[in-house]
Amino acid sequence: MSHRLPPLNGLRAFEAAARHLSFKRAADELSVTPGAVSQQVKALERSMGVALFRRLHRALVLTPSGEALVPPLTSAFHTISKAMETVAPALKGRRLRLGVARKLMSSGGPAIDWLATAKAKALVDIRTSDDVAALMAGKLDALLRPAGGTYPGFHSVRFELATATGGSASADLVSVPGLAGCREHEAVARALYRARSG
Numbered sequence: 001m002s003h004r005l006p007p008l009n010g011l012r013a014f015e016a017a018a019r020h021l022s023f024k025r026a027a028d029e030l031s032v033t034p035g036a037v038s039q040q041v042k043a044l045e046r047s048m049g050v051a052l053f054r055r056l057h058r059a060l061v062l063t064p065s066g067e068a069l070v071p072p073l074t075s076a077f078h079t080i081s082k083a084m085e086t087v088a089p090a091l092k093g094r095r096l097r098l099g100v101a102r103k104l105m106s107s108g109g110p111a112i113d114w115l116a117t118a119k120a121k122a123l124v125d126i127r128t129s130d131d132v133a134a135l136m137a138g139k140l141d142a143l144l145r146p147a148g149g150t151y152p153g154f155h156s157v158r159f160e161l162a163t164a165t166g167g168s169a170s171a172d173l174v175s176v177p178g179l180a181g182c183r184e185h186e187a188v189a190r191a192l193y194r195a196r197s198g
Helices: 008-020 023-030 034-048 064-087 102-107 110-115 118-123 132-136 183-194
Strands: 053-055 060-062 096-100 124-128 142-146 155-162 168-175
Touching: 008 023, 008 034, 008 064, 023 034, 023 183, 060 064, 096 102, 096 110, 096 183, 102 110, 102 142, 102 168, 110 118, 110 155, 110 183, 118 124, 118 183, 124 183, 132 142, 142 183, 155 183, 168 183
Parallel strands: 096 124, 096 142
Antiparallel strands: 053 060, 142 168, 155 168
C-alpha cells in the first residue's frame, strides 16, 4: 500500500512553526534559515491546496486547516521518534561521542565555547580526534572536522563557523546516519548553526 504524503521537510517545518508560531524560532530549532522554513511551508501549502497560516505583520496565526493538521502531525512525529529509539537505542543512557579535530579546537569561537559548557557536556562526550576510522569502527558517533572530505554511508552537514580571531572555518559534522536525528546530535547541530560566520 502506497501512502500519499506531502514533502516531509515541509511537514517538519510546519510542525515546528506551528509549535512556536514563528518561522525564526522554528528555523533555530531545525538549524536552517527562517526563509527556508517559510519556503518549505509554502511548498507544503501548495501541495495540499490550503493555507495553513495567516501571515500577519509580526505574527503567524494558524488557519482552521492548520489547527486541524497539528494534532495528528505531532502524534505522527512522536510515533516516528519512539520507533527510532526502539530500532536505534544506541544513545539511551549515554552521551554522544563527538570527535573534534585539533585544528578546529584550537581555532576557538562560539561553537567550541559551547562545547565547553555544562549543558554541552551533559549531552556530548567530546574527544580531540579527527579519526574517520574510529567513526567507521563505532568508537565515535560523530566527527567535527575541516570540510572537504567525502563520507559515503554517513550523514554529513557543512557549517561555516566563526573563529575566535573573527575569521571563519569551514567544517563538516559527519555522523552515523541512525543518530543524526537524536536529541544530542540535534543540540550539536543547533549550536553549530548559531555559531556560523556572517
